[in-house]
Amino acid sequence: MNWQAIRAIYVFEMSRFFRTLLQSFVSPVISTSLYFVVFGAAIGSRIDQVEGVSYGAFIVPGLIMLSVMTQAISNASFGIYFPKFIGTIYELLSAPINFLEIVLGYVGAAATKALFIGIVILGTSALFVDLSIQHPLAMLSFLVLTCVSFALFGFIIGIWAGNFEQLQLIPLLVVTPLVFLGGSFYSISMLPPVWQTISFFNPVVYLVSGFRWSFFGLADVPIGLSLLAIGGFTLLCLAIIWLIFKTGWRIRA
Amino acid sequence: MSMVQINNVRKAYQDGFEALKGASLEIHEGEILALLGPNGAGKTTLISTICGITQPTSGKITVGGHDVVSDYRGARSLVGLVPQEINLEPFERVMNTVRFSRGLFGKPKDDALLERILRQLSLWDKRDNRIMELSGGMKRRVLIAKALAHEPRVLFLDEPTAGVDVELRRDMWKIVAGLKEAGVTIILTTHYIEEAEAIADRIGVINKGEILLVEEKTALMTRLGQKELRIELQDPVETLPAVLAARGLRIEEDGQVLVYCYDTAQDRTGIATLVRKVSDAGLVLRDLQTRQNSLEDIFVGLVSKQEDAA
Ligand SMILES: Nc1ncnc2c1ncn2[C@@H]1O[C@H](COP(=O)(O)OP(=O)(O)OP(=O)(O)O)[C@@H](O)[C@H]1O
Ligand SMILES: [Mg+2]
Numbered sequence: 211m212n213w214q215a216i217r218a219i220y221v222f223e224m225s226r227f228f229r230t231l232l233q234s235f236v237s238p239v240i241s242t243s244l245y246f247v248v249f250g251a252a253i254g255s256r257i258d259q260v261e262g263v264s265y266g267a268f269i270v271p272g273l274i275m276l277s278v279m280t281q282a283i284s285n286a287s288f289g290i291y292f293p294k295f296i297g298t299i300y301e302l303l304s305a306p307i308n309f310l311e312i313v314l315g316y317v318g319a320a321a322t323k324a325l326f327i328g329i330v331i332l333g334t335s336a337l338f339v340d341l342s343i344q345h346p347l348a349m350l351s352f353l354v355l356t357c358v359s360f361a362l363f364g365f366i367i368g369i370w371a372g373n374f375e376q377l378q379l380i381p382l383l384v385v386t387p388l389v390f391l392g393g394s395f396y397s398i399s400m401l402p403p404v405w406q407t408i409s410f411f412n413p414v415v416y417l418v419s420g421f422r423w424s425f426f427g428l429a430d431v432p433i434g435l436s437l438l439a440i441g442g443f444t445l446l447c448l449a450i451i452w453l454i455f456k457t458g459w460r461i462r463a
Numbered sequence: 464m465s466m467v468q469i470n471n472v473r474k475a476y477q478d479g480f481e482a483l484k485g486a487s488l489e490i491h492e493g494e495i496l497a498l499l500g501p502n503g504a505g506k507t508t509l510i511s512t513i514c515g516i517t518q519p520t521s522g523k524i525t526v527g528g529h530d531v532v533s534d535y536r537g538a539r540s541l542v543g544l545v546p547q548e549i550n551l552e553p554f555e556r557v558m559n560t561v562r563f564s565r566g567l568f569g570k571p572k573d574d575a576l577l578e579r580i581l582r583q584l585s586l587w588d589k590r591d592n593r594i595m596e597l598s599g600g601m602k603r604r605v606l607i608a609k610a611l612a613h614e615p616r617v618l619f620l621d622e623p624t625a626g627v628d629v630e631l632r633r634d635m636w637k638i639v640a641g642l643k644e645a646g647v648t649i650i651l652t653t654h655y656i657e658e659a660e661a662i663a664d665r666i667g668v669i670n671k672g673e674i675l676l677v678e679e680k681t682a683l684m685t686r687l688g689q690k691e692l693r694i695e696l697q698d699p700v701e702t703l704p705a706v707l708a709a710r711g712l713r714i715e716e717d718g719q720v721l722v723y724c725y726d727t728a729q730d731r732t733g734i735a736t737l738v739r740k741v742s743d744a745g746l747v748l749r750d751l752q753t754r755q756n757s758l759e760d761i762f763v764g765l766v767s768k769q770e771d772a773a
Contacts, residue, residue: 217565297550
């Protein structure tokens with residue numbers, strides 16, 4: 211393993227993040243506060259409890275997941291698309307590194323940024339509602355795993371994308387709807403039966419449910435299934451990336 | 464000792480275009496090899512294939528004995544590449560991007576070395592500037608600094624002096640000479656024949672994906688020292704009279720022209736005697752021409768000969 215190279219990529223990518231640290235910090239704080247004002251205050255005053263948890267607290271895990279997933283995807287996809295776009299990818303291709311090292315560097319940095327934002331949102335939420343975390347270790351593991359798997363997914367998008375529109379396309383058309391319909395702001399059990407069945411085809415439901423379980427001990431689907439879903443998704447992304455580098459698809463002419 | 468070995472390499476791009484058609488070339492350790500060729504000859508493709516930016520369709524390339532495909536780590540850790548295009552992140556700072564290059568090649572941090580490199584390239588004052596704040600020539604030097612940052616044994620310079628002013632070009636030549644002193648093997652591509660003359664040990668000519676010639680510069684220069692006397696005749700001859708053939712004359716253009724090659728460095732060129740012998744043989748002169756061979760002629764000659772053959 212070329213650890214120096216992984217470190218170099220990671221540090222280089224993170225330095226981009228630190229340059230805009232204030233912006234990276236302020237925007238999730240503001241958007242989380244807005245969510246609390248809109249969902250917590252407006253809707254929460256009508257639905258005061260969901261399965262024994264105050265509505266304000268209930269939406270916290272979903273809120274974190276929402277930001278973490280979109281951030282992980284956009285960071286990772288941009289991180290690898292940018293060198294392709296401006297041509298600096300020549301250096302990655304001519305360096306004595308393999309696909310795993312490139313992925314560790316870029317995905318590691320993208321996941322770290324997403325994790326940071328997830329924690330900022332958690333902290334901001336704690337200012338608005340009383341939060342108890344029943345399984346802190348599971349919570350952290352879920353959070354990290356989500357950051358990593360969605361950063362991997364974003365990495366694939368970044369390699370696939372041929373222009374900036376395509377870079378936005380998948381997150382906009384696929385990920386955002388799945389996340390909003392994934393039970394971030396409601397419990398699946400609140401839906402009519404048909405929609406409940408449909409929801410179980412949405413992979414994000416398993417993640418949000420598992421993550422919420424680590425907070426409150428309640429879940430829409432069994433926790434084992436949640437773990438299986440996220441583990442499977444991670445492996446799938448890894449396999450696709452391996453294939454991409456093996457064939458040189460969209461990277462090596 | 465050979466440093467880079469290229470064996471019958473073919474490269475077809477995805478659209479089916481064959482940019483390399485069985486190129487073979489051996490690059491010796493410590494030499495400066497200049498690759499000359501017109502636009503689209505395949506220079507960049509050849510370099511890209513050696514450096515791992517594209518995969519060869521067939522054939523074999525080794526660097527320092529390491530196969531560039533199967534043992535890419537071994538091969539690539541020896542190679543530095545200065546690309547033809549200025550590919551740099553505009554918002555990055557000079558020092559940062561150079562440091563990145565070193566790390567990427569698995570080398571431990573060594574800011575003292577980076578300082579030496581940046582000073583040598585007159586970039587030290589600009590180390591904290593963003594790339595977009597540099598001039599074009601400075602950006603090109605940043606690319607060189609990035610390639611040198613990981614201490615390559617072989618350096619590829621793809622048109623390092625394209626769009627560079629005369630002064631900077633001379634600087635570049637000095638830098639290249641300094642690297643050669645340090646034992647680095649250098650391959651550079653160029654469109655400027657005088658550049659190849661000025662710095663190369665050997666000169667290669669590539670066109671349409673084929674390497675047409677690789678020769679020691681000094682050998683080429685001796686050929687350049689040759690002058691050609693062309694004697695145009697009133698009436699064409701079919702065979703050369705024996706006296707003239709003995710002096711090394713040959714016939715061209717269906718017997719209309721006699722050609723005599725001689726070395727300008729010699730005391731006696733023998734032209735006077737020759738002209739007399741021609742008249743003695745009963746041939747009537749119509750015109751005389753002398754021509755000095757230049758590298759340009761050799762180059763153009765090779766390229767157009769290939770065109771005719773196609
Ligand atoms: N990615 C690509 N896909 C298809 N064809 C390509 C690609 N890259 C280069 N070519 C073609 O391969 C041929 C050789 O190109 P190359 O860039 O190697 O030439 P070159 O000798 O470096 O030219 P120049 O002096 O203009 O830089 C050209 O005809 C070019 O159009
Ligand atoms: Mg070129």
